[in-house]
Amino acid sequence: MKKVFNEVSSLDKKCYEKYLLSEEILMEHAALSLKNEIEKKVKNHNSNILIVCGVGNNGADGITLSRLLQNRYKNIILYLPFGVKSNMAKIQLSRVNTLKIKQIDTIEDIKDIDLVVDCLFGSGLNKPLNNEAKKIIENLNSINAKKISCDIPSGINSEGYIYDIAFKADTTITMGALKISLFSDIAKEYIGKLKVGNLGISDELYEEKTNIYFLEKSDLQLPLRKEINSHKGTFGHACVVIGSKKGAGILASDAAFNFGAGLVTAMVHEEIQMPYYIMQSHNIPENTTAIAMGMGLGLYDKIEIRKILDLKIKKVIDADLFYDEIILDYLDENLVLTPHPKEFCALLKLIGIANIDVNDLQKNRIKYVKEFSNKYPKTTLLLKGANVLISQNQKIYINTFGTTSLSKGGSGDILSGLIVSLLAQGYSCKDSAINASLAHTLVAKKYRYNNYSLTPNDLIKGIKNI
Ligand SMILES: NC(=O)C1=CN([C@@H]2O[C@H](COP(=O)(O)OP(=O)(O)OC[C@H]3O[C@@H](n4cnc5c(N)ncnc54)[C@H](OP(=O)(O)O)[C@@H]3O)[C@@H](O)[C@H]2O)[C@@H](O)CC1
Ligand SMILES: Nc1ncnc2c1ncn2[C@@H]1O[C@H](COP(=O)(O)OP(=O)(O)O)[C@@H](O)[C@H]1O
Numbered sequence: 391m392k393k394v395f396n397e398v399s400s401l402d403k404k405c406y407e408k409y410l411l412s413e414e415i416l417m418e419h420a421a422l423s424l425k426n427e428i429e430k431k432v433k434n435h436n437s438n439i440l441i442v443c444g445v446g447n448n449g450a451d452g453i454t455l456s457r458l459l460q461n462r463y464k465n466i467i468l469y470l471p472f473g474v475k476s477n478m479a480k481i482q483l484s485r486v487n488t489l490k491i492k493q494i495d496t497i498e499d500i501k502d503i504d505l506v507v508d509c510l511f512g513s514g515l516n517k518p519l520n521n522e523a524k525k526i527i528e529n530l531n532s533i534n535a536k537k538i539s540c541d542i543p544s545g546i547n548s549e550g551y552i553y554d555i556a557f558k559a560d561t562t563i564t565m566g567a568l569k570i571s572l573f574s575d576i577a578k579e580y581i582g583k584l585k586v587g588n589l590g591i592s593d594e595l596y597e598e599k600t601n602i603y604f605l606e607k608s609d610l611q612l613p614l615r616k617e618i619n620s621h622k623g624t625f626g627h628a629c630v631v632i633g634s635k636k637g638a639g640i641l642a643s644d645a646a647f648n649f650g651a652g653l654v655t656a657m658v659h660e661e662i663q664m665p666y667y668i669m670q671s672h673n674i675p676e677n678t679t680a681i682a683m684g685m686g687l688g689l690y691d692k693i694e695i696r697k698i699l700d701l702k703i704k705k706v707i708d709a710d711l712f713y714d715e716i717i718l719d720y721l722d723e724n725l726v727l728t729p730h731p732k733e734f735c736a737l738l739k740l741i742g743i744a745n746i747d748v749n750d751l752q753k754n755r756i757k758y759v760k761e762f763s764n765k766y767p768k769t770t771l772l773l774k775g776a777n778v779l780i781s782q783n784q785k786i787y788i789n790t791f792g793t794t795s796l797s798k799g800g801s802g803d804i805l806s807g808l809i810v811s812l813l814a815q816g817y818s819c820k821d822s823a824i825n826a827s828l829a830h831t832l833v834a835k836k837y838r839y840n841n842y843s844l845t846p847n848d849l850i851k852g853i854k855n856i
């Protein structure tokens with residue numbers, strides 16, 4: 391797990407004041423982090439490396455980089471379309487001007503670029519791009535070359551929002567620490583591989599307290615069985631309430647069984663065709679240790695649903711129930727909610743936090759997850775999306791491993807099945823949401839054929855050998 395910050399200017403200030411590091415030292419390290427990445431990516435000394443720099447310190451990082459790369463590569467090309475404005479950019483440029491680094495006034499005639507380094511705008515982007523900047527980014531995006539962004543792809547602002555266009559990087563080296571702007575669903579399209587550039591001070595000294603965390607692969611704790619003297623009851627009993635769209639519940643039940651629940655029962659009104667190892671019952675069995683409900687529910691009997699919600703058993707709630715105010719009576723520590731953005735908008739309206747559409751939500755996912763968690767700190771929320779956000783007790787965990795191959799009907803039902811399985815096996819609500827989400831996305835990431843053909847059954851198969 392890594393820490394994520396709302397902004398890093400206070401962290402930089404600490405570097406100057408407490409650790410007596412100057413802006414120049416930090417910048418030299420920022421440029422060094424870029425250099426190290428470039429040396430890994432570009433082996434040929436004759437490669438053409440285009441460094442595009444803006445007027446501020448993001449641009450200054452790029453100018454500094456050109457100096458550091460000069461020793462290794464013959465064809466460094468600096469492009470400063472708007473000149474320089476910040477003091478550091480001026481200082482770095484005066485240094486570079488004493489060297490013979492090529493500078494160009496337009497990229498129109500430039501051919502055969504092997505690498506583009508984007509240092510146009512960083513954390514200082516504070517207004518929409520003008521037409522000239524848009525055109526430059528559009529041109530850079532059309533160049534067929536490797537692409538690295540310094541700090542953040544130019545065009546993404548501090549909220550992770552894009553005004554019009556942004557540089558599309560294969561790799562982003564963000565300076566010092568992870569920032570929340572890098573994790574909006576919108577930004578995911580542009581960031582590429584994300585790495586943190588070291589600013590010459592250990593992470594522990596640089597970073598401070600935060601409530602936001604970035605999940606890593608190593609955080610995944612699979613339900614590996616430790617008991618030797620065990621029986622099926624040792625690993626819990628998951629019950630999935632099957633609705634009128636039966637497929638959803640069947641997928642969730644199968645996922646729950648494959649993720650280790652000792653017993654899985656599908657609660658049905660009439661017998662349905664299901665894998666033989668899933669039991670069927672008209673009621674919630676007495677020894678049930680976790681319940682999944684909401685997926686494919688369709689039309690339902692409110693009294694029956696309330697009776698199930700009244701049971702003091704951990705539950706994962708999905709889909710249709712986010713539109714019903716019945717849910718308001720149960721937002722406590724026994725619940726994991728797994729809405730997709732549209733369902734979360736419905737829930738936000740029900741609980742009186744906001745009346746917004748999906749577009750507004752997607753621009754402000756962290757904000758609304760925070761607001762939900764402030765109001766219902768005990769409830770675990772998992773907001774689906776390109777980057778999944780999980781919150782509980784005012785802490786937010788970000789899972790970035792998901793891929794576009796999950797954009798399919800049934801992916802969410804599998805996730806509910808994985809969560810109920812872990813709940814049944816004794817994981818806490820928060821740990822069930824985190825670990826099920828990690829398993830779900832890592833399986834999708836590992837799928838080896840292409841990014842369009844993954845099915846819910848492939849996810850279940852993947853769970854077997856994650
Ligand atoms: N702090 C540190 O210790 C370290 C910082 N580091 C680096 O510094 C970067 C931040 O630098 P920064 O603050 O100078 O901001 P930056 O992103 O270069 O842009 C600001 C300039 O752009 C302008 N501008 C803004 N929007 C615009 C628009 N739409 N269209 C046109 N212009 C626009 C804006 O204009 P103004 O507001 O002045 O009108 C201003 O002149 C950070 O990302 C990291 O790379 C590292 O070296 C590590 C140490
Ligand atoms: N582009 C994407 N990148 C990462 N994860 C995605 C993407 N699209 C969908 N997902 C994931 O797939 C799942 C879809 O769930 P949902 O929309 O509820 O589907 P369904 O209800 O049909 O099962 C969620 O876990 C979501 O985070």
Ligand SMILES: [K+]
Pocket residue numbers: 448508509510511512539540541542543544
């Ligand atoms: K940038």
